Amino acid sequence: MPLARLTALTPSTLAPRRWLCGARAALATLIIAAATLLATSHTAYADAAAVAPAAATSTTTDATPTPIATAANSAAATAAAAPTPNKGDTAWMLMCTALVLLMSVPALALFYGGLVRQKNMLSVLIQVFVVFSLITVLWCVYGYSLAFTEGNAFIGGFDRLFLNGTFDPVTGAFSLAATFSKNTPLYELVFVAFQATFAAITVCLVLGSIVERIKFPAVLIFAVIWFTISYLPIAHMVWFWAGPDAFTDPSVVAAQTAKGGLLWQWGALDFAGGTVVHINAGFAGLVGAAMLGRRVGFGREAMAPHSLTMTMIGASLLWFGWFGFNAGSAYEANGSAALAFMNTYLATACAVLSWLFGEWLHKGKPSLLGAASGAVAGLVAITPAAGNVGIPGAFVIGTLAGLVCLWGVTGLKRLIKVDDSLDVFGVHALGGVTGALLTGIFNSPKLGGPGFVTDWVTGKTGYADSILAQVIVQAKAVGVTIVWTVIAAYIAFKIADLLVGLRVPEDEEREGLDTTSHGERAYS
Amino acid sequence: MQWITAIIKTFKADAVREAIAQLGVQGITVTEVQGFGRQRGHTENYRGAEYRVDLIPKTKIEIAVDDAICEQVVEAIANIARTGKPGDGKIFVSRLHQAVRIRTGEMGADAI
Numbered sequence: 001m002p003l004a005r006l007t008a009l010t011p012s013t014l015a016p017r018r019w020l021c022g023a024r025a026a027l028a029t030l031i032i033a034a035a036t037l038l039a040t041s042h043t044a045y046a047d048a049a050a051v052a053p054a055a056a057t058s059t060t061t062d063a064t065p066t067p068i069a070t071a072a073n074s075a076a077a078t079a080a081a082a083p084t085p086n087k088g089d090t091a092w093m094l095m096c097t098a099l100v101l102l103m104s105v106p107a108l109a110l111f112y113g114g115l116v117r118q119k120n121m122l123s124v125l126i127q128v129f130v131v132f133s134l135i136t137v138l139w140c141v142y143g144y145s146l147a148f149t150e151g152n153a154f155i156g157g158f159d160r161l162f163l164n165g166t167f168d169p170v171t172g173a174f175s176l177a178a179t180f181s182k183n184t185p186l187y188e189l190v191f192v193a194f195q196a197t198f199a200a201i202t203v204c205l206v207l208g209s210i211v212e213r214i215k216f217p218a219v220l221i222f223a224v225i226w227f228t229i230s231y232l233p234i235a236h237m238v239w240f241w242a243g244p245d246a247f248t249d250p251s252v253v254a255a256q257t258a259k260g261g262l263l264w265q266w267g268a269l270d271f272a273g274g275t276v277v278h279i280n281a282g283f284a285g286l287v288g289a290a291m292l293g294r295r296v297g298f299g300r301e302a303m304a305p306h307s308l309t310m311t312m313i314g315a316s317l318l319w320f321g322w323f324g325f326n327a328g329s330a331y332e333a334n335g336s337a338a339l340a341f342m343n344t345y346l347a348t349a350c351a352v353l354s355w356l357f358g359e360w361l362h363k364g365k366p367s368l369l370g371a372a373s374g375a376v377a378g379l380v381a382i383t384p385a386a387g388n389v390g391i392p393g394a395f396v397i398g399t400l401a402g403l404v405c406l407w408g409v410t411g412l413k414r415l416i417k418v419d420d421s422l423d424v425f426g427v428h429a430l431g432g433v434t435g436a437l438l439t440g441i442f443n444s445p446k447l448g449g450p451g452f453v454t455d456w457v458t459g460k461t462g463y464a465d466s467i468l469a470q471v472i473v474q475a476k477a478v479g480v481t482i483v484w485t486v487i488a489a490y491i492a493f494k495i496a497d498l499l500v501g502l503r504v505p506e507d508e509e510r511e512g513l514d515t516t517s518h519g520e521r522a523y524s
Numbered sequence: 525m526q527w528i529t530a531i532i533k534t535f536k537a538d539a540v541r542e543a544i545a546q547l548g549v550q551g552i553t554v555t556e557v558q559g560f561g562r563q564r565g566h567t568e569n570y571r572g573a574e575y576r577v578d579l580i581p582k583t584k585i586e587i588a589v590d591d592a593i594c595e596q597v598v599e600a601i602a603n604i605a606r607t608g609k610p611g612d613g614k615i616f617v618s619r620l621h622q623a624v625r626i627r628t629g630e631m632g633a634d635a636i
Contacts, residue, residue, distance in 0.1 A: 297538060300542075301538055507535060507607070510535040510536070510538065510539070511533075511534070511535030512535065
């Protein structure tokens with residue numbers, strides 16, 4: 001049977017842009033790095049002033065904030081000498097740092113990787129692995145300094161550029177950072193390392209929204225910019241303060257309080273990063289997914305996870321590592337850490353059950369993906385609450401988080417109509433907001449919570465004027481975070497788009513990023 | 525009835541499926557295969573060692589169609605699957621003697 005002559009197509013005109021994208025991205029990264037290096041004002045590595053015990057983040061050249069010089073004060077100051085870090089605290093915090101590293105690599109990498117199609121597995125793994133490394137380096141260059149040194153209410157300064165001053169090779173002395181207890185310092189390097197893992201995982205979280213279609217150079221450019229203009233200011237606003245040792249006397253309270261970050265001054269409670277990490281990343285992911293557009297074939301073709309086994313391994317390792325994330329945010333091996341640990345453990349288990357039963361009722365079958373997602377939702381929601389609520393709070397927060405986030409990835413997702421590929425918004429943003437608001441409620445001693453320190457001179461704990469008052473503070477902090485990160489994410493993605501373009505070409509997306517972007521196969 | 529076997533590049537599989545569905549083809553069998561034609565494969569370099577890649581992963585699509593639409597389907601597959609570069613694949617058409625729908629026992633054209 002004769003076949004009709006096949007119509008000739010014009011040859012494929014795929015321009016050879018791949019090398020051009022890589023070159024432009026490399027150039028962009030070099031320019032940003034060079035600009036950063038040029039901003040160095042302190043070239044001397046050893047800073048003698050750093051030897052004196054300094055508050056968590058006050059690393060200015062005038063050693064410690066000067067209290068009113070009375071005879072008693074100066075005598076006490078010399079008599080107290082320099083308190084040294086507790087070995088238990090040091091060991092604990094170093095271990096926690098390693099646990100949070102584990103949360104990124106491999107936990108998050110596997111959790112996300114298992115959820116994508118086989119052809120994109122390696123692209124997810126490499127994005128997480130490399131972004132983690134990139135942010136770590138930037139943290140040690142300028143990130144730590146901008147987040148955790150004294151500056152203004154929004155951002156710090158450059159006193160700790162390249163971690164200048166954390167170690168003096170001449171004297172062999174290590175600088176100190178504050179915890180939440182007076183005269184209980186940490187080695188500042190421990191604090192630097194611990195916080196580095198937080199910064200890195202936050203940026204890695206955003207990747208979940210943009211997988212399977214984002215260009216690798218665009219990932220790197222976005223990471224550098226968004227880390228700088230979103231993570232650093234928000235971390236500074238929520239977590240930077242002068243430290244308990246600065247509050248020596250009622251007369252200095254106002255001045256010392258004013259040194260803290262904006263949201264810290266407002267009294268927002270965020271134990272381990274509900275706003276700084278999860279709301280921040282969740283909303284940024286949504287912006288990215290919206291700007292990127294849907295994956296080719298979204299809504300028509302099956303995009304089922306290729307390995308829920310890997311996802312479960314990832315979720316389990318996330319649970320394990322999260323103990324470092326939450327309990328480590330107590331900065332001491334003490335009761336607060338124990339409370340944070342137990343809350344993290346319990347809330348997560350509650351969320352697994354509530355998500356699972358919610359799904360069972362709603363869709364008919366309980367799924368492993370639901371259980372794993374429930375665990376992550378619980379972990380996210382308990383993050384701002386971990387050391388700030390009591391056991392009753394953990395029960396409620398975990399259970400509610402499972403249900404709220406279940407809605408977030410089903411009903412809400414359908415309403416928003418954005419292809420947030422791995423539900424970063426539904427879990428991290430919604431879970432973070434839920435946890436942040438409930439923290440305000442369950443921090444109250446009337447609901448079993450520990451309250452918070454109302455007077456850093458005496459260490460007296462109390463609570464806000466009312467539960468509503470504290471919830472309003474929480475809501476304001478959440479609001480600021482959302483607005484800030486949405487704008488920052490838009491700027492970061494836009495710059496990446498202008499420099500190298502955001503999406504890979506359609507046929508590369510169809511073939512899979514592993515082979516086309518990275519020249520590798522996950523499971524040949 | 526005709527039996528069409530199309531061996532195409534893997535990333536074209538989704539597009540081809542959509543195209544033939546629009547032509548009224550209701551059933552399909554998809555297999556992941558390896559092979560080569562005149563493309564034969566090439567030499568690759570991995571961490572310093574060279575090796576030959578002969579068998580290239582492809583996707584095989586098999587469908588049973590009515591004589592009436594056979595030409596259209598073949599043309600559609602070829603157009604969608606073509607990239608213009610070596611390794612686009614091949615389409616084979618053979619006569620189908622009999623077809624049976626197992627569930628109902630229908631035979632012949634009713635079974636396609």
